[in-house]
Amino acid sequence: MRVLLISSSARGHAIADALTRSSQTPEIISVCPQANPGIKALAAQQHVTNIMDFPSVLRIAAEVKPDFAIIGPDDPIAGGLADELLKLDIPSVAPLKSLAQVESSKGFTRNLLASHAIDASPHFRIFTREQSGGDLDALRKEIHRFIEDDLHASYVVKYDALKGGKGVKVSGDHLEAVADGVEYAIECLEECGRVVIEEKLIGVEFSLLSFVSGDRVVDMPIVQDHKRAFEGDTGPNTGGMGTYTDANHSLPFLTPNDVARAKEINRLTAHALLKECGTPYRGILYGGFIAVKDGIRLIEYNARFGDPEALNILPLLESDFVAICLAIIDGTLNESLVSFAKKATVCKYITPKSYPDAKNEKGQVVTFPKDIPENARIFYGDVSQADDGTLHLGGSRTAGIVGIADTIAKAERIAEELCAKVEGPVRHRKDIGTAKLIERRIEMLRKLRE
Ligand SMILES: Nc1ncnc2c1ncn2[C@@H]1O[C@H](COP(=O)(O)OP(=O)(O)O)[C@@H](O)[C@H]1O
Numbered sequence: 001m002r003v004l005l006i007s008s009s010a011r012g013h014a015i016a017d018a019l020t021r022s023s024q025t026p027e028i029i030s031v032c033p034q035a036n037p038g039i040k041a042l043a044a045q046q047h048v049t050n051i052m053d054f055p056s057v058l059r060i061a062a063e064v065k066p067d068f069a070i071i072g073p074d075d076p077i078a079g080g081l082a083d084e085l086l087k088l089d090i091p092s093v094a095p096l097k098s099l100a101q102v103e104s105s106k107g108f109t110r111n112l113l114a115s116h117a118i119d120a121s122p123h124f125r126i127f128t129r130e131q132s133g134g135d136l137d138a139l140r141k142e143i144h145r146f147i148e149d150d151l152h153a154s155y156v157v158k159y160d161a162l163k164g165g166k167g168v169k170v171s172g173d174h175l176e177a178v179a180d181g182v183e184y185a186i187e188c189l190e191e192c193g194r195v196v197i198e199e200k201l202i203g204v205e206f207s208l209l210s211f212v213s214g215d216r217v218v219d220m221p222i223v224q225d226h227k228r229a230f231e232g233d234t235g236p237n238t239g240g241m242g243t244y245t246d247a248n249h250s251l252p253f254l255t256p257n258d259v260a261r262a263k264e265i266n267r268l269t270a271h272a273l274l275k276e277c278g279t280p281y282r283g284i285l286y287g288g289f290i291a292v293k294d295g296i297r298l299i300e301y302n303a304r305f306g307d308p309e310a311l312n313i314l315p316l317l318e319s320d321f322v323a324i325c326l327a328i329i330d331g332t333l334n335e336s337l338v339s340f341a342k343k344a345t346v347c348k349y350i351t352p353k354s355y356p357d358a359k360n361e362k363g364q365v366v367t368f369p370k371d372i373p374e375n376a377r378i379f380y381g382d383v384s385q386a387d388d389g390t391l392h393l394g395g396s397r398t399a400g401i402v403g404i405a406d407t408i409a410k411a412e413r414i415a416e417e418l419c420a421k422v423e424g425p426v427r428h429r430k431d432i433g434t435a436k437l438i439e440r441r442i443e444m445l446r447k448l449r450e
């Protein structure tokens with residue numbers, strides 16, 4: 001069994017770790033944009049190449065002839081790498097380009113939900129450059145009217161293509177007056193021809209990732225991410241500073257109805273995708289949800305594992321990850337193939353001290369504790385290994401440290417104790433997974449729903 005793993009970073013490391021635990025002892029062929037010491041230790045080969053250079057990736061694939069490929073990040077999936085691999089008879093755990101629009105176009109997804117009567121979107125409208133017939137001034141007025149009258153100036157403007165997590169601007173956060181939203185919308189229109197403008201939802205966000213093979217959907221434990229750089233959810237947005245899951249695979253602020261509805265939305269969306277695109281979605285469908293006053297709404301879909309979400313979820317997987325991948329590919333996916341330990345996890349990201357702004361610490365040495373307890377994991381991200389084995393910081397997130405235990409509180413202590421032992425010019429958010437932060441989420445939703 002040979003698996004082509006097109007992914008670097010801690011997400012790639014967590015996937016490689018899950019593959020390694022399979023009874024089918026797959027040989028991992030890693031293809032990544034940057035050498036990763038964690039993946040390297042588990043892989044038979046590691047090829048460092050630009051993964052958006054498809055001919056180069058395909059050359060490696062043709063040479064190693066893997067049984068299947070797993071594609072980690074959004075860009076190659078959206079660009080159609082799964083389609084190209086399929087032409088070489090290599091199936092992927094990642095959707096084809098047409099289906100990957102569920103992540104790469106927020107407008108596609110809003111329209112998909114609307115046309116398949118899945119009531120999970122906020123009030124929204126899609127504006128296109130074409131509809132203005134070249135008259136941007138008329139469009140500007142129309143957008144102004146929509147934001148002011150229909151959305152009562154509480155709005156979100158979404159660039160309608162991938163933008164490395166930087167395409168969405170929210171009123172009261174990145175934007176203030178209606179005119180700011182209009183200007184950003186026009187900027188989006190000029191750049192990519194389409195923009196989604198929607199109602200700003202108030203609530204608590206969470207993620208539900210599912211394994212999907214056509215109309216077969218099997219869910220993973222629900223996760224909550226922390227995007228803000230600093231404690232108390234302050235500072236700029238980042239790739240994610242940490243995440244947690246609970247032993248019951250729900251989250252402390254969600255009701256059983258909330259969970260059931262999020263699961264239903266993923267199921268309905270998988271069906272809608274099959275109907276819309278005429279070909280099965282095979283991969284991970286990651287629903288970004290928000291629990292609001294009167295239920296659950298969808299913020300967005302991703303077509304892959306999240307980073308750090310994968311770091312929480314995959315260590316809990318008790319069943320054989322290779323068997324799940326093969327079942328996703330051949331359409332036999334079912335619940336009996338997937339089981340997760342009934343444990344809580346807390347993941348905290350170690351980052352350079354000045355992350356996400358400056359890159360002052362780049363190249364400096366970072367040292368991780370040698371003794372990792374059985375109930376903890378360290379997944380390496382943007383860190384490079386010198387010939388003498390020392391690890392050096394990159395500019396981005398360094399490593400995800402995961403604690404696993406019966407309760408969130410215990411998992412938090414395990415992660416925190418390991419984080420405290422990391423030496424170097426680094427930091428992490430001490431508050432992730434703490435009772436205080438979780439209480440705040442529970443309280444916020446309770447008040448909203450009172
Ligand atoms: N309709 C909305 N209401 C409130 N907040 C939103 C809405 N849409 C997006 N956001 C906020 O913006 C963040 C980023 O938006 P998202 O659609 O997830 O795009 P991306 O992850 O591609 O940047 C979300 O995590 C959420 O905090």
Ligand SMILES: [Mg+2]
Nearest residue numbers: 165288299300
């Ligand atoms: Mg998002």
